Amino acid sequence: GESVGLHLPTLSVQEGDNSIINCAYSNSASDYFIWYKQESGKGPQFIIDIRSNMDKRQGQRVTVLLNKTVKHLSLQIAATQPGDSAVYFCAENGSSNTGKLIFGQGTTLQVKP
Amino acid sequence: EAEVAQSPRYKITEKSQAVAFWCDPISGHATLYWYRQILGQGPELLVQFQDESVVDDSQLPKDRFSAERLKGVDSTLKIQPAELGDSAMYLCASSNDRYEQYFGPGTRLTVT
Numbered sequence: 001g002e003s004v005g006l007h008l009p010t011l012s013v014q015e016g017d018n019s020i021i022n023c024a025y026s027n028s029a030s031d032y033f034i035w036y037k038q039e040s041g042k043g044p045q046f047i048i049d050i051r052s053n054m055d056k057r058q059g060q061r062v063t064v065l066l067n068k069t070v071k072h073l074s075l076q077i078a079a080t081q082p083g084d085s086a087v088y089f090c091a092e093n094g095s096s097n098t099g100k101l102i103f104g105q106g107t108t109l110q111v112k113p
Numbered sequence: 114e115a116e117v118a119q120s121p122r123y124k125i126t127e128k129s130q131a132v133a134f135w136c137d138p139i140s141g142h143a144t145l146y147w148y149r150q151i152l153g154q155g156p157e158l159l160v161q162f163q164d165e166s167v168v169d170d171s172q173l174p175k176d177r178f179s180a181e182r183l184k185g186v187d188s189t190l191k192i193q194p195a196e197l198g199d200s201a202m203y204l205c206a207s208s209n210d211r212y213e214q215y216f217g218p219g220t221r222l223t224v225t
Contacts, residue, residue: 032212043117043204043216044156051212089155098168099144099211103155 012110019077021107023090026071030092034101035064035075039086047075047088085111115139117217119205125223131193134220138187138207144168146214147180147190150202162188195224
């Protein structure tokens with residue numbers, strides 16, 4: 001079946017350090033990937049996305065890397081801040097062409113002051 | 114900045130009762146999604162609309178769940194009768210293409 005998973009359920013980093021959150025996906029047909037941030041009691045918030053014709057995309061303090069060879073996705077957050085503390089989900093579109101997203105289990109990022 | 118609106122934000126209901134959730138997508142977004150998120154897990158798609166038509170409802174428990182988007186704008190998700198296992202966050206998202214989806218704040222349902 002189609003599934004997206006994250007390597008670590010929890011990641012703890014020191015404020016100011018860089019964070020790297022990893023995600024493995026299983027469907028080779030996926031051509032779109034997206035990262036969301038979800039704070040407690042809120043809906044997922046879009047962070048950054050990437051299409052399969054790219055291997056890297058940068059935003060403000062965030063970078064997404066895509067390695068299609070090993071089906072791996074990562075989110076890098078530079079100079080992590082306390083406000084970055086949240087659960088981070090990766091998602092893929094699988095073999096669907098309708099826009100349906102398949103989410104992983106999530107990684108909780110804890111930022112220590 | 115345009116946002117997806119959902120109401121209510123919280124709902125407590127007894128099992129066997131009916132419950133309904135409402136979603137108003139970002140203006141102009143033709144695609145609307147309803148997801149269910151169990152605590153500690155990622156969202157799972159229940160139903161997807163393109164304008165007023167259902168595109169995917171393969172994961173919707175149709176014996177108790179129903180969804181509609183009559184005029185292709187706002188949408189209602191209903192559960193009747195509610196069961197204890199339905200306790201979850203119900204999220205609505207919208208998109209103007211088949212890629213980037215924007216989520217609302219969700220409705221937290223507790224079934225007692």
